[in-house]
Amino acid sequence: MKILDQRVAVVTGAASGIGLALARRLAAEGMRIVLADVEADALEQATALVCADGADAIGVRTDVRDLGAVQELAARTVEQFGGVHLVCNNAGVETGGSFLEIPGDAWKWVMDVNFYGVLHGCRVFLPLLAEHPEAHIVNTASVAAFATGTATMTPYCVSKSAILSLSECLAIELQTSGSPVGVSLLAPGPVKTRMPDAERNLPADITPAREPHRVALMEELRTKAAHIGLEPDEVAAMVVTAVRDNSFFVLPHPDMALAGVRRRLHWMETGELPAPRRAGT
Numbered sequence: 031m032k033i034l035d036q037r038v039a040v041v042t043g044a045a046s047g048i049g050l051a052l053a054r055r056l057a058a059e060g061m062r063i064v065l066a067d068v069e070a071d072a073l074e075q076a077t078a079l080v081c082a083d084g085a086d087a088i089g090v091r092t093d094v095r096d097l098g099a100v101q102e103l104a105a106r107t108v109e110q111f112g113g114v115h116l117v118c119n120n121a122g123v124e125t126g127g128s129f130l131e132i133p134g135d136a137w138k139w140v141m142d143v144n145f146y147g148v149l150h151g152c153r154v155f156l157p158l159l160a161e162h163p164e165a166h167i168v169n170t171a172s173v174a175a176f177a178t179g180t181a182t183m184t185p186y187c188v189s190k191s192a193i194l195s196l197s198e199c200l201a202i203e204l205q206t207s208g209s210p211v212g213v214s215l216l217a218p219g220p221v222k223t224r225m226p227d228a229e230r231n232l233p234a235d236i237t238p239a240r241e242p243h244r245v246a247l248m249e250e251l252r253t254k255a256a257h258i259g260l261e262p263d264e265v266a267a268m269v270v271t272a273v274r275d276n277s278f279f280v281l282p283h284p285d286m287a288l289a290g291v292r293r294r295l296h297w298m299e300t301g302e303l304p305a306p307r308r309a310g311t
C-alpha cells in the first residue's frame with residue numbers, strides 16, 4: 031500500500047503501547063484514524079492525543095472478543111470516513127501459570143482477545159478493504175509465536191502461534207486470488223508498553239494463577255522490557271515501512287524470532303525433545 035495520505039486506518043488496542051504508537055505514526059503519515067480499545071477512559075485520552083497531533087481521528091470503544099462489536103466498529107468507520115484501507119488487529123493480553131493452575135476461563139480470555147479478536151478483524155474488514163485498489167491488514171503476534179516454551183505463558187504462546195498460522199494462510203490465499211489486500215505479521219520481542227499489566231483487563235470472575243515462579247517471571251519480563259525493550263514508536267515505524275513495501279514479516283527483534291525457528295527446526299531434524307531456551311536466547 032504505497033499511498034497512506036488521506037486514507038483510513040483502524041487500530042485495535044489503540045489506547046496504549048504499540049497500538050497508540052501506531053495510531054500516532056499513521057496519523058503523521060496523513061491517515062485518518064479510528065482508534066478502538068476496550069478501556070474507555072484510556073481510549074478517550076489516546077484519541078484526544080491523536081487529534082491534538084492534528085489528525086482526523088475518532089475513538090470507538092470496542093471489545094474485540096465480540097464479533098458484533100467489531101461489526102459495529104466497521105460500521106462506525108464507514109459512516110465517519112466512507113471506507114477503510116488499513117486494519118491493524120493489535121489488541122492483545124496475557125495471563126498464565128503452570129499448566130494445571132491456569133483456569134479454563136483464563137485460556138478462553140486469552141484466545142478470545144488474541145486469536146478471535148484478530149480473526150473477527152480479518153473477517154469483518156476484509157470485504158471493505160477489498161473495495162479499494164490497495165489495502166492492508168497488520169496482525170500483531172509476538173516472538174512467542176516462534177520461540178515457544180516461556181514458562182507459565184502457554185496460552186499466550188498458543189494464541190500468538192495461531193495468529194501466525196492464520197496470517198500466513200490468509201496472505202497466501204489473498205495473493206493467490208489476486209486480491210488487492212496485503213497482509214503483514216508483526217512479531218516483536220520486548221517493547222516498553224503496559225503488556226506486563228495485561229491482567230488489568232482480566233474479567234472480574236477469573237482468578238489468575240499467582241504461583242511464586244509465575245510472579246517472578248512476570249517481574250523479570252517487566253525488568254527486561256524496561257531495560258532492553260524497544261520504544262513503541264520504533265515498532266510503529268517498522269510497521270509503516272512494511273505496509274508500504276508489502277512485507278509479510280515485521281520482526282523488530284529478528285534474532286529472537288530466528289533463534290526460535292532454528293530451535294524448532296533442530297528438534298525436527300534431530301528428534302531431540304523440545305527444551306527450554308538457554309539464557310540470553
Ligand SMILES: NC(=O)c1ccc[n+]([C@@H]2O[C@H](COP(=O)([O-])OP(=O)(O)OC[C@H]3O[C@@H](n4cnc5c(N)ncnc54)[C@H](O)[C@@H]3O)[C@@H](O)[C@H]2O)c1
Nearest residue numbers: 043046047048067068093094121122172220221223224225
Ligand atoms: N509489549 C511487548 O513486549 C509485546 C511483545 C510482543 C507482542 N506484543 C503484542 O503487542 C500488542 C499490543 O500490546 P502492547 O504491548 O502495546 O500492550 P498494552 O497493554 O500497552 O496495549 C494493549 C491494548 O489492548 C487493549 N485491549 C485488551 N483487551 C482488549 C479487548 N478485549 N478489546 C480491545 N482492546 C483490548 C488494552 O486495553 C490496551 O490498550 C499485543 O497484541 C501484544 O501481545 C507486545
